[in-house]
Amino acid sequence: MSNNPSRFDPRGLAxxxxxLALWWGATASGFADTxxxxxxxxxxxxALRELTSGELAEGLLAxxxxxxxxxxxxxxxGLLLGALLAVSGLADRLVSPTLHALKQVALFxxxxxxxxxxxxxxxxxxxxxxxxxxxxxxxxxxxxxRSVTRxxxxxxxxxxxxxxxxxxxxxxxxxxxxxxAGLHLALIYSWLATIGAxxxxxxxxxxxxxxxxxxADFDMAKVLYGMVVVGLxxxxxxxxxxxxxxxxxxWRRSR
Amino acid sequence: MTTSFPLSxxxxxxxxxxxxxxGGLGLALLLPAAILYLWQLxxxxxxxxxxxxxxxxxxxxxxxxxxxxxxxxxxxGISLGRVGWGYxxxxxxGLLLGAAMGLSKTxxxxxxxxFKAVSLVPVLGWLPLFIMLIGIEESLxxxxxxxxxxxxxxxxxxxxxxxxxxxHFEVARIYRFSPLQTLGRLIVPSALPSLAxxxxxxLANAWMALVAVELLAxxxxxGFLMVHSRQLFQLDMVMASMVVIGVTGWVLDRALQxxxxxxxxxxxxxx
Numbered sequence: 001m002s003n004n005p006s007r008f009d010p011r012g013l014a015x016x017x018x019x020l021a022l023w024w025g026a027t028a029s030g031f032a033d034t035x036x037x038x039x040x041x042x043x044x045x046x047a048l049r050e051l052t053s054g055e056l057a058e059g060l061l062a063x064x065x066x067x068x069x070x071x072x073x074x075x076x077x078g079l080l081l082g083a084l085l086a087v088s089g090l091a092d093r094l095v096s097p098t099l100h101a102l103k104q105v106a107l108f109x110x111x112x113x114x115x116x117x118x119x120x121x122x123x124x125x126x127x128x129x130x131x132x133x134x135x136x137x138x139x140x141x142x143x144x145x146r147s148v149t150r151x152x153x154x155x156x157x158x159x160x161x162x163x164x165x166x167x168x169x170x171x172x173x174x175x176x177x178x179x180x181a182g183l184h185l186a187l188i189y190s191w192l193a194t195i196g197a198x199x200x201x202x203x204x205x206x207x208x209x210x211x212x213x214x215x216a217d218f219d220m221a222k223v224l225y226g227m228v229v230v231g232l233x234x235x236x237x238x239x240x241x242x243x244x245x246x247x248x249x250x251w252r253r254s255r
Numbered sequence: 256m257t258t259s260f261p262l263s264x265x266x267x268x269x270x271x272x273x274x275x276x277x278g279g280l281g282l283a284l285l286l287p288a289a290i291l292y293l294w295q296l297x298x299x300x301x302x303x304x305x306x307x308x309x310x311x312x313x314x315x316x317x318x319x320x321x322x323x324x325x326x327x328x329x330x331x332g333i334s335l336g337r338v339g340w341g342y343x344x345x346x347x348x349g350l351l352l353g354a355a356m357g358l359s360k361t362x363x364x365x366x367x368x369x370f371k372a373v374s375l376v377p378v379l380g381w382l383p384l385f386i387m388l389i390g391i392e393e394s395l396x397x398x399x400x401x402x403x404x405x406x407x408x409x410x411x412x413x414x415x416x417x418x419x420x421x422x423h424f425e426v427a428r429i430y431r432f433s434p435l436q437t438l439g440r441l442i443v444p445s446a447l448p449s450l451a452x453x454x455x456x457x458l459a460n461a462w463m464a465l466v467a468v469e470l471l472a473x474x475x476x477x478g479f480l481m482v483h484s485r486q487l488f489q490l491d492m493v494m495a496s497m498v499v500i501g502v503t504g505w506v507l508d509r510a511l512q513x514x515x516x517x518x519x520x521x522x523x524x525x526x
Contacts, residue, residue, distance in 0.1 A: 011361075012368030036387070090282070097283035098290075104508075105501035108467040110480075110494050112485035116307065192377040199379060199471065208380075215383035223383045231375040 009098030038221040047228070050210060056229065063207040064233070066122065067194040070129025074185050077130070079179065083171075085138075086145035103135055105184035107193065111200045125197035132193035133186035144175030177228025180245045187241045191234050207233060284495060307515065309491040315490040326480070331499065334476040337393070341400025342461045347443055349405040353412020353453075357446075374406040378464050381470065391472040396465065403459040403464035411453025415446030437450070451515040458511050462504045470484075477503070 020040060026032040027039035038046075083094045110131060118124035150173055156170050163172055172179075198208040205228055214222030291311055297303055298310035305313075321327035352370070353434055356363040378399055420441065427437045443450075469478020477499055484492035 009368075010363050011364040014365055015369045016372070021271065073307040093279050093282040094286055101287075101501070101505075102494045104505040105497050106504055108470055109481065109497050109500045110464060111470060112481050113497065116488070116490060116493070118483060137412045163372050166446075190381065195377055195379045198468065199382075211380065211383045215386060220384070220387055223387065227376050227384060230377070230380045231372070234377065235375050 012190075036218075036220070037226065043221045043224045045221070047225045050222070055205065055209070059205040060233070061207050062151045062205045063194055063198065064171045065106055066125050066197065066206075066235075067190055070126045070193065070197075071187060071190040073126060074130035074133030074190065075137040075183055077184070078134045078182070079141050082138045082141030082182075083145055086142050092142075097188075099138070107132055107189075108196060108200075111196070115201065120201045120248070121194060125194075125201050128197045128201075129193040130188045132189040136185035136189060137182040138179045140185070141175065144178025145171055147178070148174045172213075177249060180248060184238075184241045184245055188239055191237055195230060244249075284475065296468060296500060303363050306488065307490065307495070308447070311493045314435065314494045314498075317489075317495040321480075321492070321495055321499075325501065330475060330477050330480045331503065334478065335503075336477065338398045338400060340467050341397045341465070342404055344397060345401040345404025345457060345461065346408055349453070349457065350412055350450075352405070352408040354442075355414065356409070357413040357416030358442075370409065374410075378403045378460075379467060383469065386472060395472065396468050399468045400461045400464050403460040407456035408453040408461060411449045412446065415449025415453075416442060418449065419445045447518060451519065455508065455511055455515070458507055459504070462476025462500075466500060 023037075024040050027034050027037055034042075081094065081095075084095055114128055115125050118127060152170060152174065154164075156166050161169065194206075195208050198206040199212065208226065209224030210222045210229070214220065214226060294311055298305060298308055298313075309317075318327075352366070356366055356370075382399060385395055391399070398441055413435070421514060423441055423445065424437075427441050432440065465476070466478045466481075467474040470482045473479040477496055481493055481496035481500075482492075484496065
């Protein structure tokens, strides 16, 4: 939230440094039981072990694959349905209330039902991730396209734009900021859902494998390593989404 | 040119709107009715085994049984208690943290990077660590829910305070507002819409986190009721629990929305 995010401010390191020092001190002095609280060095060793074993690449590939598959599925469905609801008042009044009602069911509450119907397969995971991505894209593209002003629509009618021209030259550029906002949110939600899917549908391999195994073996070093990986992947996805969003909208502004 | 736009009187417009709303209700109920009909048909003709798709009436009966036995209210009460404590803790901490970072660039410089790092790891990523540190006691649920609430509340509090025009602070200085007056008459009213957004997002997150944590690590609560029924393959109970979770989420959101509207209405009349 700072004005210049690219500039590095060393004050931000003070708190992590303090936590690290306290953590190291507590484990080195024997104040904390090292069988429960892993010392910092052990976390580093665990990370090195995992990184060299090749499990990271395997897990990362599997998780990103299902994340992006679910994201593509959910956001395509959301975009198409959102566009339909925005363009057709009848469809909007017919479908929107039901969609809003279904949205009230908290995301994770779908898991038991999905697991009964689709089993513990990859299909179940992708569907769940798709469900997480669906709603933000749906609502944002709906809003975005509906906010295209009547005046602009009339201009396209005066110029006798055909349907394709109206979509590519009016609707998409005008609704782009909201659609991208929806896609960005969907990317964040689908990463959360990917972790959830791997917890509930017992996926191995995946990025959450160290978290699940570490907890089962009571290996805190592994768990902490897993948390760092999950956080970094989420940050990378977020950064890529922001970059793409900015670039696409810059093109729009320059026109 | 202007004659091509339809002109309408305000009175007739209201009538049209009322008619449209009634028609809208009919249209809105069409799809759920169709789904229910198909569902009923699929169940009675056994297109799908009843084990996988219990009839709507069976789900309704499960809901009634849950209510009659008191089981529903017991589990729901426990879940709501967890959400209440977690939400309260998350909101208080989020508001304090957000206000501190929003008002002071120095505090922001020290805390924001750490806050961002903590919020990068989703709630479910924290769960294994928290379980190892504090077990699967009540405090685990409260902690997880609080974590889910703090992030949106803090971010929106900072945003709300940062978006106050600097000129307003100058006016407050010219009128020699005390810090308390500046807080009560400038900061809180100006940041209120953004605060309200944070509070609502936080509540939605809290409810979602509760369901997740109860599915994974609980022996009571609506999430547990659901996962327990699924293990026993009682899909009617699973679906009944989904209805309960959906309705409760909706009621919570509605309740907060009406509080929010009242607060914002007060803000308008105060000027």
